[in-house]
Amino acid sequence: DAGVIQSPRHEVTEMGQEVTLRCKPISGHNSLFWYRQTMMRGLELLIYFNNNVPIDDSGMPEDRFSAKMPNASFSTLKIQPSEPRDSAVYFCASSRLASYNEQFFGPGTRLTVL
Amino acid sequence: QQQVKQSPQSLIVQKGGISIINCAYENTAFDYFPWYQQFPGKGPALLIAIRPDVSEKKEGRFTISFNKSAKQFSLHIMDSQPGDSATYFCAASVGETSGSRLTFGEGTQLTVNP
Numbered sequence: 001d002a003g004v005i006q007s008p009r010h011e012v013t014e015m016g017q018e019v020t021l022r023c024k025p026i027s028g029h030n031s032l033f034w035y036r037q038t039m040m041r042g043l044e045l046l047i048y049f050n051n052n053v054p055i056d057d058s059g060m061p062e063d064r065f066s067a068k069m070p071n072a073s074f075s076t077l078k079i080q081p082s083e084p085r086d087s088a089v090y091f092c093a094s095s096r097l098a099s100y101n102e103q104f105f106g107p108g109t110r111l112t113v114l
Numbered sequence: 115q116q117q118v119k120q121s122p123q124s125l126i127v128q129k130g131g132i133s134i135i136n137c138a139y140e141n142t143a144f145d146y147f148p149w150y151q152q153f154p155g156k157g158p159a160l161l162i163a164i165r166p167d168v169s170e171k172k173e174g175r176f177t178i179s180f181n182k183s184a185k186q187f188s189l190h191i192m193d194s195q196p197g198d199s200a201t202y203f204c205a206a207s208v209g210e211t212s213g214s215r216l217t218f219g220e221g222t223q224l225t226v227n228p
């Protein structure tokens with residue numbers, strides 16, 4: 001099993017540009033989570049999907065952030081326009097939709113907004 | 115209500131010593147308490163987990179102690195090794211209703227000196 005795949009692994013962009021982060025969950029997993037990790041705020045849940053449907057997006061910082069899951073094998077997190085305070089490591093995780101199941105994290109995307 | 119408080123923020127232990135990380139929660143509906151381990155440049159990975167029907171769970175050198183009345187749980191790493199140096203996150207969920215969604219603590223950066 002290839003695990004959760006995220007791309008790109010590193011992204012450097014300038015303030016105001018659009019950024020799209022991509023995630024491929026583990027095959028057979030039907031819950032998908034997007035997290036942001038910073039030194040100041042730790043690991044924050046941004047949004048999660050069950051069976052491709054967004055369940056809770058209360059962690060999305062503001063309207064500049066959007067996430068989609070068009071099918072069971074692909075999800076995107078988009079920031080438009082990006083700002084320096086968005087600089088962080090963004091993780092995608094997936095799991096089987098069932099109680100007490102382990103979340104499997106991807107390697108993360110390190111985003112730097114100049 | 116949904117927060118999980120973790121301490122200490124950082125911990126330095128000598129090789130062979132015991133590392134202890136503590137977490138406290140408020141939501142009495144939480145019924146699943148995993149610990150995740152994160153190495154630099156990697157995503158978090160499940161280390162060990164406990165349900166509140168037991169007060170302790172041990173896997174090798176790692177032990178979770180759970181105190182339901184105090185709403186606290188802790189991770190003990192016996193015979194700590196330099197390879198244990200990582201960031202540790204406690205987490206909690208209401209497994210029956212939230213599936214695999216987790217609320218994470220702030221994280222503890224553990225350094226084990228040789």
